Amino acid sequence: MANGSRQAAWEFFGTELKRRREDAGITQVELGARVFVSGGYIGQFEQAIRKPQLDVAQRIDETLQADGIFERLCRKLIDDPRYADYFAGVVELERLASTVYDFEPTVVPGLLQAPTYARALTLATHPFATDEFVEDRVAARVERSGILKDATRPEYWAVVHETVLHVPVGGPGATAETLDHMAALAAERRVLLQVFPFSAGAPANSGSLRLMEFEDAPPTAYTETSFSGSLLDDPAVVKRARRAYDLIRGAALSPEASLALVRSAAEDFRRCTSTT
DSSP states (O other): OOHHHHHHHHHHHHHHHHHHHHHTTOOHHHHHHHHTSOHHHHHHHHTTSSOOOHHHHHHHHHHHTOTTHHHHHHHHHHOOTTSOHHHHHHHHHHTTOSEEEEEESSSOOGGGOOHHHHHHHHHHHOTTOOHHHHHHHHHHHHHHHGGGTSTTOOEEEEEEEGGGGGOOTTOHHHHHHHHHHHHHHHHTTSSEEEEEOGGGOSOSOSSEEEEEEOSSSOOEEEEEOSSOEEEEOOHHHHHHHHHHHHHHHHHSOOHHHHHHHHHHHHHHHHHHHHTO
16 A cells, blocks of 8 residues: 555544544543543544554444444554564654654664665575565565655664674675665765664663654654564653663764764675675
């Protein structure tokens, strides 16, 4: 489904939610209390500013006796076979964010990966996959990264652990290509890039961490492990995640020193390629 069509469908979701809520004589605050979100969130769902998670859509169905329509719509709109179930909602929010903050401890962030690197990561986790499956996943990664070239792109801050600069994903050539790509985006000021150095010790968060801020909606946090991810919007939890990110960013190298280190690592990988 194209982005425009998907947004139109979310707008239909919001319009239908508002119609059924008003027909039931329930305010946004009352509905929010019954489905365990704020009344403001219900308003944002109705305006298609924020997308509900599946469990919220299911509770809305139960409360409004909507015969499962909101669950079906939600499943249809977040169901993209190119993304893991737990990540599809993040992709939707990413397109709406005004600012995105990423911390990655082991790999280059998805938005900064070159296709060869993305292909190698896909094959590492799906060694028996068909070529079609792999190329679909790579195409999805490239499509996502397009937001950094858009005129309305979000401000994007990325911190990577120094480990990322030394792991030859897909071989030295593929890693050099992605590090060059990452450095170019930083030099073009499409991303504010920092490296968390070995000398800084343990980071404040051991896994990947993403924060997303919006013009007209509360911020969210997303954490991920190898086989699952959690999209978090509880204000207290998001505040803790933001503090962890601030600690990581504060211990990272400056953008200038980080860019120099990324370029140096890319050159090291290129030398490996030339000697093999």
